[in-house]
Amino acid sequence: MASVLTVEMTKMVEKLNLKNLTPDIDITDMKLASPEINRPALQLSGYFAHFASERVQIVGFVEYTYLQSRSDEEKEPIYQKFFSSGIPCVIYTSKTRPEPRALELANQYRVPVFLADKTTSNFMAAIINWLNVQLAPRISIHGVLVDVYGEGVLIMGESGIGKSEAALELIKRGHRLVTDDVVEIHKVSDDTLVGRSPEITKHFIELRGIGIVDVKTLFGVECVKETQQIDMVIKLEDWDKDKDYDRLGLQEEYTEFLGNKVVCHSLPVRPGRNLAIIVETAAVNHRQKKMGYNAAQELYRRVQESMARKK
Numbered sequence: 001m002a003s004v005l006t007v008e009m010t011k012m013v014e015k016l017n018l019k020n021l022t023p024d025i026d027i028t029d030m031k032l033a034s035p036e037i038n039r040p041a042l043q044l045s046g047y048f049a050h051f052a053s054e055r056v057q058i059v060g061f062v063e064y065t066y067l068q069s070r071s072d073e074e075k076e077p078i079y080q081k082f083f084s085s086g087i088p089c090v091i092y093t094s095k096t097r098p099e100p101r102a103l104e105l106a107n108q109y110r111v112p113v114f115l116a117d118k119t120t121s122n123f124m125a126a127i128i129n130w131l132n133v134q135l136a137p138r139i140s141i142h143g144v145l146v147d148v149y150g151e152g153v154l155i156m157g158e159s160g161i162g163k164s165e166a167a168l169e170l171i172k173r174g175h176r177l178v179t180d181d182v183v184e185i186h187k188v189s190d191d192t193l194v195g196r197s198p199e200i201t202k203h204f205i206e207l208r209g210i211g212i213v214d215v216k217t218l219f220g221v222e223c224v225k226e227t228q229q230i231d232m233v234i235k236l237e238d239w240d241k242d243k244d245y246d247r248l249g250l251q252e253e254y255t256e257f258l259g260n261k262v263v264c265h266s267l268p269v270r271p272g273r274n275l276a277i278i279v280e281t282a283a284v285n286h287r288q289k290k291m292g293y294n295a296a297q298e299l300y301r302r303v304q305e306s307m308a309r310k311k
Contacts, residue, residue: 006031007134009089009112012056015130016123018091018114021103025112032056032088035135037127039063046078053085056127060120064096072101083109091127093120133194133227136186137258145178145195145228146170148283152195152228154183154262155279157236161269164205166236168213169276176225177215180205185230187258193230232263232286234279239270249285249296 009030013020020027038055044063067075083105089112092098098106098113106113116123143156144163148170155163164180171177179197186194197203203216203224216224233255245268246253255264265282269275285295 005135005138006033007131008032011134012127012130013114016116016127018116021092021098021113021115022106022111024107025110027089027112030088030112032131033135034088035128035131037124037131040082041066043082044078048081048085051085053087055088056131057087057090058120058124058127059090059092059096059098061093061095062120064092067099075099075101079105083111087111089114091116091123093123094118132188133186136188136194138184138186139258140182140184140198141257142181143183144180145183145197145230146279147176147178147225147228148280149175149287151232151283151287152178152230153279153283154195154230154233155236156233157269160208161236161238162275163236164207166275166279168205168207168215169274170279171215171219171223173276173280175280176223176228177203177205178225178228185257187260191260193257193260193262194227195230196227230257230262232265232282234282235264235266236269236275237266239268243268248299250300 009027009032012018012032013027034052034055036052036055037058038052039058039060040051041063043051044066070078079102083102090098090106091114093116097115103113105111118126141156142159143154144167145152145154146167147153155166157163167177167180178195179201182198182201183195184198186196188194203214205213205215207213235255245266253264253266254261256262263286267275267278267282288295
């Protein structure tokens with residue numbers, strides 16, 4: 001079941017390299033729940049209707065200079081309402097600094113205040129991207145995610161069918177493992193799914209008969225990757241001689257995660273088939289299709305032209 005999670009404020013401080021200007025406030029148990037941010041422009045002029053107080057508040061150079069133009073008497077009620085409205089935190093960007101009175105009220109209402117060393121536009125891009133990933137709807141599924149020639153290939157199938165063995169062969173061929181056994185899928189946009197590994201199983205592969213293998217230690221850091229966009233799915237299934245398998249690929253099949261459709265290929269498994277090479281070929285073929293060339297459609301065109309010439 002998909003869920004929107006919270007993220008610890010301490011992670012944001014560490015990841016975005018923020019300086020804490022209110023060290024007396026304990027942020028250990030504070031969490032962020034909204035992936036969106038707000039620049040309190042109208043609020044600083046006194047208009048608080050429709051104020052998105054659940055969001056991280058960003059004070060940039062424009063807001064800073066506007067506040068400098070107001071008298072202390074004008075700013076006092078605005079600051080009071082702003083810091084008492086339940087906002088999670090306030091972040092000042094480069095070239096801006098909170099006034100002493102703002103820090104006093106921040107401490108009074110237990111609102112952490114941070115300082116970023118980036119310009120407003122650069123910092124907003126960084127925090128929006130980070131929050132969208134951290135707070136995206138997500139699910140966990142059984143499978144293996146591998147980066148093959150830059151394409152994120154999610155290998156699925158029943159336990160023991162050979163997913164991990166195929167991933168290991170791909171790693172030996174120079175590709176990179178993202179996660180084995182459990183894949184955390186994050187929906188970061190309406191057309192983008194990103195997969196990652198749970199911390200506890202990161203860089204590990206389970207091989208039946210051998211046990212747990214640490215890919216990072218055995219093959220080097222160049223063989224692992226933290227996250228990867230999911231571009232296609234390959235479902236491994238036992239070979240069924242009575243089933244008709246797609247031999248041309250004129251029509252794409254899809255599977256759905258969190259409302260996003262991903263190209264999906266069902267790959268029958270039988271002795272003698274080199275799964276790693278087939279996965280490699282599927283990844284390259286998928287990239288080729290994204291670049292505008294479809295081998296199946298080209299073959300169909302040639303057949304049609306040949307038939308037309310014979311008429």
